[in-house]
Amino acid sequence: MQRITIAIDDDLAAQLDGFIQESGAANRSEAIxxxxxxxxxxxxxxxxxxxxxxxxxxxxxxxxxxxxARVPQGRLERHDQTVAALSVPLDHTTSVDVTVMRGQVGDIAAYAQALFLERGVMHGALSLIPVAQDESRHVHNHGSPHAHTHLRVKSGF
Structure with missing residues (x-):
C-alpha cells in the first residue's frame, strides 16, 4: 500500500468527517x-x-x-452477457429497470449507451465492477482435485 499526502480545505474536510460518521468508515484513509x-x-x-x-x-x-418490448428484446439478444434483470413499476407508465451483465467493458458500455439514447429512457446509469478470472486446482467434499475457475473482484481496471 502506498502512502500519499493530500491537502483539502476546511469545509471539504468537514464534509469528509460527516461522510465518515454516516458510512461507518474507521478513519479518513478508509473513507478516501x-x-x-x-x-x-x-x-x-x-x-x-x-x-x-x-x-x-x-x-x-x-x-x-x-x-x-424493445428493452427485454435487447437483453435477450445479449443472453450470454445478461446475468439478471429486474423491472419495478414506479407509477402507471414508468418503471425502473436494472440489468446485471457480465462481459467486456466495451460491449457493456455500448449496450448501456444505446439503451440510454432510446426515446423514453431516462436517468440512465452504468456502474462497472472490474473482475479477473483465476484458475486453481482444489478438492470439494473429499473428492479428487480438479481445475476450477473463480472470479476475483479487482480494485480497478
Missing amino acids: RDLVRRGLSARPDGPARASCFGVVSCAIDQSVRNLA
Missing part, C-alpha cells in the same frame, strides 16, 4: 479509499477488452411505442 474507488469505478472508461460486471439502471416510460 472508498470514495476514490467509487469515483473510478463509476466511469465507463476502463479498457474496452477488460472483464467486468456492469449494472445498468434507468427509468423507462412504458407508454413509449414498443419500448416495453
Whole structure:
C-alpha cells in the first residue's frame, strides 16, 4: 500500500468527517479509499477488452411505442452477457429497470449507451465492477482435485 499526502480545505474536510460518521468508515484513509474507488469505478472508461460486471439502471416510460418490448428484446439478444434483470413499476407508465451483465467493458458500455439514447429512457446509469478470472486446482467434499475457475473482484481496471 502506498502512502500519499493530500491537502483539502476546511469545509471539504468537514464534509469528509460527516461522510465518515454516516458510512461507518474507521478513519479518513478508509473513507478516501472508498470514495476514490467509487469515483473510478463509476466511469465507463476502463479498457474496452477488460472483464467486468456492469449494472445498468434507468427509468423507462412504458407508454413509449414498443419500448416495453424493445428493452427485454435487447437483453435477450445479449443472453450470454445478461446475468439478471429486474423491472419495478414506479407509477402507471414508468418503471425502473436494472440489468446485471457480465462481459467486456466495451460491449457493456455500448449496450448501456444505446439503451440510454432510446426515446423514453431516462436517468440512465452504468456502474462497472472490474473482475479477473483465476484458475486453481482444489478438492470439494473429499473428492479428487480438479481445475476450477473463480472470479476475483479487482480494485480497478
